[in-house]
Amino acid sequence: MTTNKPTAKRMITTLICIGTLLGALIGFNLYKAHMIRKFMAHNAVPAATVTSAVVSYQTWQPQLAAVGSLRAVRGVDVTTEVAGLVREIAFKSGEEVKAGQVLVRLNDRSDRAQLASLRAAADLSQTVYNRDTAQYDIQAIARAQVDADAADLRSKRAQVEQQAALVEKKTIRAPFAGRVGITTVNPGQYVNPGDAIVTLQAIDPIYVDFHLPQQELGQLQVGQSVAVNTSAFVSRGFVGKIRAINPRLDSTTRNVEVEAALDNRERKLLPGMYASVKVDVGHEQRYLTLPQTAITYNPYGATVFVIKPGEHKDARGKTMPVAQQIFVTPGPTRGDQVAILKGLDEGALVVTSGQLKLKSGTPLVIDNRVLPADSPAPTPQEQ
Structure with a gap:
């Protein structure tokens, strides 16, 4: 018995030390976990x-979108066929004109004088023809003389018509109704054939031309509604209908050209504007x-x-x-x-x-x- 007491004490001491060590280790791990949770709580993802x-x-409403350009139903740069000195400007820039209205008159005095001379010659030829016809009826002259008189009369009349056409060209008229632009031509200015005098645009209705890819061609048809917006009138839209679809695609882009007509009675839309176009297709x-x-x-x-x-x-x-x-x-x-x-x-x-x-x-x-x-x-x- 006396020999086992030191051994028992050593075992008890050893167990106490092991228990203390284990307790310290467990306590440290619990403290570590607590500190980690506390750290994570303070470093949570911010809201x-x-x-x-x-x-x-x-x-x-399904729609096809495109960017288009506005174009006048009819639009030309009015010019002259003959050269001449401007005598009168008969319009004001920016006004509405009617078809056939006089826009510009060129100096035509010498041409009118020439026309009067040719008409006098034609009248004389007519008189000679009438007299020779009467002479031929009584067999006083040959038929050849009457035929020559008739040919001369026709020639004189043709010269009168040619000169009258030249005089008419000296008065430049509007080929159709529309709005004229701003002109820089003034009375006394000499103009040559082809010189632009003023632009004339018929803008009611007005056309919008746009292109769409070929894969959308099957959804298009004449009469479909289109909605048009422009940067000039951001708070207002314009409506119209498809008027024509080009029967030929662009071989480079494979796009089809479409033309739509818009109501433009207020004359707000002008040729040359670009526009955003949307075409209603299919069902809602x-x-x-x-x-x-x-x-x-x-x-x-x-x-x-x-x-x-x-x-x-x-x-x-x-x-x-x-x-x-x-x-x-x-x-x-x-x-x-x-x-x-x-x-x-x-x-x-x-x-x-x-x-x-x-x-x-x-x-x-x-x-x-x-x-x-x-x-x-x-x-x-x-x-």
Whole structure:
């Protein structure tokens, strides 16, 4: 018995030391875990401020979009066929003129004098022809003389008509009704054939020419409605109908040219303007829509951040929502909106701005005081 007491004491001492060591190790690990949780709590992902929108259905009219150019129904640069000195400008720049209205008169005094001389010669030829015809009836002269008189009379009359046409060309008239532009020609100025005097444009109605790819040709037909917007009148649209479709495609671009006529009774649209054209095609369709800013595009596809209930609490103890990234299939666009074909259900709450700082699980603060554009027909805003 006396020999075993030291051994028992050593064993007890050893067990106590081992227990103390184990307790210290467990305590250290518990303290370490507590400090890690405390550190993580103080270094949690900060909340991100975003805007949001509810996914909802909208009815869209399918449209084909293009950029076109406005063109007058009739438009020419009025010029002269003959040279001459301008005697009179019979119009005011910018006014409406009628077909046949006199625009410019050139100096034609010498031409009229020549016309009077030729008419006198023609009258004399007529008198000679009548006298010789009477002489021929009584067999006083030969038939050849009457034929020569008739030929001379026709020649004199042709010269009169030629000179009368020349005199008429000295009076320049509007070939059709329309609006004249600004002229820089003044009385006393000498003009040559081909010199532009003033532009004349018939602008009611007015045409818009635009091009569409060949794959959209099957959706086009004469009589379809078109909506036209221009940067000159950002708050107003113009409507018209397709008037003609070119039967030949451009072999370089494979585009087809389309012509539409627009009502322009107010004379607001002018030839040469460029315009945004949209053609209504097919039947109306219902789409789930979102602002285009809600979509994030990357090499793996298109994604959105859906707002879900979370466990994080703000300083007031209120539970904060979190972001969850999901893939979607976007469809056609209209203005600032995009259709969602797959991936979302109606009523889902989606982040519309601020996605760059998000990842799945990021707590969110929703602030919708300033929302991104979400208009189906946006217009440029003047700065």
